[in-house]
Amino acid sequence: MDKKVELLAPAGNYEAFMGAMNAGADAVYLGGEKFGARAYADNFTVEEICRALHVAHFMGRKIYLTVNTLLKENEAAQLYEYLLPIYEGGLDGVIVQDLGVFRLIRAWFPELPLHVSTQMTMTGSGGASILKEQGAVRIVPARELSLAEICAIKEETGLEIECFIHGAMCYCYSGQCLFSSILGGRSGNRGRCAQPCRLPYQIYADQNQILGEGYPLSLKDMSTLEYIPHLIEAGIDSFKIEGRMKKPAYAAGVTAMYRKYIDLYYRQGADGYRVEPEDMDRLRGLYIRSEIQTGYYERHNGKEMITLSKPGYIGSDERVLAEIQAAYLHEPDKMPVCMSVEIMEGMPIRAQVTGLIQAEAIGEAAQTAQNAPLQPEDIQKRMTKTGNSCVTVTDCEIRMEGQVFVPVRALNQLRRDVIEAYERKVIAQNGLCDTRTVKNESTVQIAYSDKQNDRLNQSTILTLASKNRPDESTLITPTKECLVTTYDQLTAVHAYGCERIFIESDLFLQEYENILALGRGLKAGNAQRNTDACTYYLALPYILRKRDEVFLQRLTQKLEETGGEGVITGFLLRNLEGLSYVKNLPGDYKVIPDSGLYCFHKETLQFWKDYGEEYTLPYELNAKESSHLAAAARELGMRTTLVAYGRIPMMVTANCLRKTAGICPSGAKDSRQIYLKDRYQTAFPIAVNCEHCYNIIYNSVPYSLHTSRKEAMRVGADIWRYDFVMESKAECRQILAGAFPFADYTAGHLKRGVE
Numbered sequence: 001m002d003k004k005v006e007l008l009a010p011a012g013n014y015e016a017f018m019g020a021m022n023a024g025a026d027a028v029y030l031g032g033e034k035f036g037a038r039a040y041a042d043n044f045t046v047e048e049i050c051r052a053l054h055v056a057h058f059m060g061r062k063i064y065l066t067v068n069t070l071l072k073e074n075e076a077a078q079l080y081e082y083l084l085p086i087y088e089g090g091l092d093g094v095i096v097q098d099l100g101v102f103r104l105i106r107a108w109f110p111e112l113p114l115h116v117s118t119q120m121t122m123t124g125s126g127g128a129s130i131l132k133e134q135g136a137v138r139i140v141p142a143r144e145l146s147l148a149e150i151c152a153i154k155e156e157t158g159l160e161i162e163c164f165i166h167g168a169m170c171y172c173y174s175g176q177c178l179f180s181s182i183l184g185g186r187s188g189n190r191g192r193c194a195q196p197c198r199l200p201y202q203i204y205a206d207q208n209q210i211l212g213e214g215y216p217l218s219l220k221d222m223s224t225l226e227y228i229p230h231l232i233e234a235g236i237d238s239f240k241i242e243g244r245m246k247k248p249a250y251a252a253g254v255t256a257m258y259r260k261y262i263d264l265y266y267r268q269g270a271d272g273y274r275v276e277p278e279d280m281d282r283l284r285g286l287y288i289r290s291e292i293q294t295g296y297y298e299r300h301n302g303k304e305m306i307t308l309s310k311p312g313y314i315g316s317d318e319r320v321l322a323e324i325q326a327a328y329l330h331e332p333d334k335m336p337v338c339m340s341v342e343i344m345e346g347m348p349i350r351a352q353v354t355g356l357i358q359a360e361a362i363g364e365a366a367q368t369a370q371n372a373p374l375q376p377e378d379i380q381k382r383m384t385k386t387g388n389s390c391v392t393v394t395d396c397e398i399r400m401e402g403q404v405f406v407p408v409r410a411l412n413q414l415r416r417d418v419i420e421a422y423e424r425k426v427i428a429q430n431g432l433c434d435t436r437t438v439k440n441e442s443t444v445q446i447a448y449s450d451k452q453n454d455r456l457n458q459s460t461i462l463t464l465a466s467k468n469r470p471d472e473s474t475l476i477t478p479t480k481e482c483l484v485t486t487y488d489q490l491t492a493v494h495a496y497g498c499e500r501i502f503i504e505s506d507l508f509l510q511e512y513e514n515i516l517a518l519g520r521g522l523k524a525g526n527a528q529r530n531t532d533a534c535t536y537y538l539a540l541p542y543i544l545r546k547r548d549e550v551f552l553q554r555l556t557q558k559l560e561e562t563g564g565e566g567v568i569t570g571f572l573l574r575n576l577e578g579l580s581y582v583k584n585l586p587g588d589y590k591v592i593p594d595s596g597l598y599c600f601h602k603e604t605l606q607f608w609k610d611y612g613e614e615y616t617l618p619y620e621l622n623a624k625e626s627s628h629l630a631a632a633a634r635e636l637g638m639r640t641t642l643v644a645y646g647r648i649p650m651m652v653t654a655n656c657l658r659k660t661a662g663i664c665p666s667g668a669k670d671s672r673q674i675y676l677k678d679r680y681q682t683a684f685p686i687a688v689n690c691e692h693c694y695n696i697i698y699n700s701v702p703y704s705l706h707t708s709r710k711e712a713m714r715v716g717a718d719i720w721r722y723d724f725v726m727e728s729k730a731e732c733r734q735i736l737a738g739a740f741p742f743a744d745y746t747a748g749h750l751k752r753g754v755e
Contacts, residue, residue: 126580167242
């Protein structure tokens with residue numbers, strides 16, 4: 001096996017970085033003081049990152065930086081200046097969630113490897129291929145994928161694959177969680193998750209409790225130590241340990257354990273691979289929840305993955321922590337080298353360092369001593385002070401001729417020069433980068449500051465959107481559109497003059513003949529009125545995976561059966577797999593990214609501009625932020641949709657609450673409505689989608705802007721969309737008529753926004 005798997009360790013601070021290096025990590029991922037998905041970790045200053053890069057590269061290791069949050073417009077303006085010194089320090093890769101950030105980094109730093117964060121919810125080769133076209137070299141797929149699905153992405157795209165092998169597990173598909181955001185304003189997409197999934201809940205079916213208070217959203221921690229041969233043989237490129245929020249001893253201890261067993265596999269193969277029970281016990285003593293499991297590699301979901309009774313950590317074995325502290329939590333051992341120094345009267349002073357390789361440096365000329373000449377022991381004392389370098393001088397040979405004098409500063413500079421030259425040569429021999437310069441190769445330039453423009457000196461400048469709110473005198477009344485989940489809802493919304501009706505694709509297949517007849521009647525009515533006032537779009541599923549290929553084939557067949565009737569004219573996308581599917585359909589269909597394909601700033605709009613002319617505002621922007629984005633969209637010739645009513649999908653999950661509660665139907669349909677109830681008896685309705693095998697946990701109350709019309713109008717959206725999920729026919733009619741039928745509701749983040 002030519003290429004060995006990379007062991008990738010977390011580092012929440014510099015001490016954890018040192019521990020991971022000493023414990024045998026091939027690479028470390030870490031976050032700076034901005035833009036990382038662990039905002040409450042200690043994190044690194046830019047200076048610490050650059051220092052860590054030098055140390056890691058000297059040891060033949062790599063560092064990847066997390067820029068894996070969604071950025072607002074003002075933050076995107078800071079990104080270039082933040083990344084520049086780290087890029088110049090030789091950064092090995094950057095892990096990204098935000099599609100606009102992805103595009104920015106590719107334009108600014110075309111040599112910097114781009115890694116797709118698990119926060120992008122990559123579930124198949126279609127979406128991965130789109131990002132490969134955008135410059136991605138590595139994918140961190142959704143943790144819910146099976147090993148077979150992961151292998152298929154690698155085989156079909158040729159991209160590097162990085163997978164989690166150990167640590168905490170989110171209940172929701174990463175990147176699809178708004179639970180913490182909606183309940184408390186702390187956004188997981190912004191690195192500030194409050195972890196409401198670790199709180200107690202009960203499960204109800206209609207009015208009947210079917211699972212008493214427990215922790216049904218709390219997954220056991222992942223541990224795959226016994227599964228390592230299968231993962232290596234599957235061709236995964238990088239094994240990732242979760243834990244940037246955890247103690248340095250955790251990072252070092254877990255890394256050391258996986259290093260031991262990865263090396264064992266390469267020495268003895270799968271046949272000779274056996275995990276010692278005491279090592280499993282040692283691993284359990286390192287910040288692990290009450291039980292462990294192997295993740296989703298060989299299962300789709302299951303109650304056995306949930307830690308129903310004990311969601312918290314059981315603590316750590318203090319004896320084990322003390323051993324790890326002593327063994328790993330210190331500066332990496334310095335490389336021993338030999339030095340020789342040559343000082344001759346009237347000649348430039350010279351120094352040479354020999355270790356793995358050889359390096360030389362030349363200083364200023366030695367002078368004739370007027371009083372006390374230099375002594376060899378003085379020179380040796382100066383030249384062996386290696387400070388915070390990566391080497392230690394074990395032997396120093398001094399060759400002198402004549403009565404010479406050299407200033408102390410000149411000796412210090414010679415020492416620094418020769419050691420730096422040696423370290424650079426070692427780093428180059430390791431095949432890694434010591435420093436980079438910015439090259440003016442990019443043809444696209446996204447300008448956020450004059451200083452930045454001067455430095456890049458590139459040709460095409462995309463200006464920021466106006467930061468002023470739209471003039472209220474020019475505001476237009478938005479058009480009204482609806483999304484429907486049931487056939488009753490579809491019939492209810494027909495009478496309200498919608499520009500478009502979005503039909504869930506599951507409903508389209510279930511009620512194909514009826515919907516086709518409705519569509520034909522709608523089209524005939526439009527023709528009689530000489531108008532194209534209303535069209536149908538299909539809303540694709542929130543998650544599309546390998547198992548959905550049959551579903552998509554059926555959908556394609558039905559679309560083809562409509563022939564040239566044009567009943568379906570476009571698609572609402574919830575993921576990049578959906579975009580890939582539509583791109584490969586025969587015919588010309590329009591696409592609109594839904595709110596969960598987060599457009600937070602103009603550059604993300606620019607990404608979607610390549611595929612269509614519309615987008616949907618995310619739930620996490622406030623009115624002011626949304627208005628800026630809508631203004632930017634108008635500059636790009638794009639239309640903006642604001643969801644004006646709906647149930648906010650707070651989690652999309654592979655695990656099933658029916659299954660956890662033991663009422664997963666096997667054949668007969670169970671029509672009971674499932675709810676979660678929290679400790680305050682607040683009920684969160686659950687949509688159980690058996691066709692695609694995922695759950696959607698909705699907010700406890702509807703989202704509605706009916707009492708915030710003035711603020712909503714100031715957003716300047718072209719379209720207000722009404723999303724109907726569980727509403728009756730009568731309730732749909734009331735909502736569209738302006739007679740709100742529910743006592744409780746939320747306006748979401750329209751006023752307050754998220755941190």
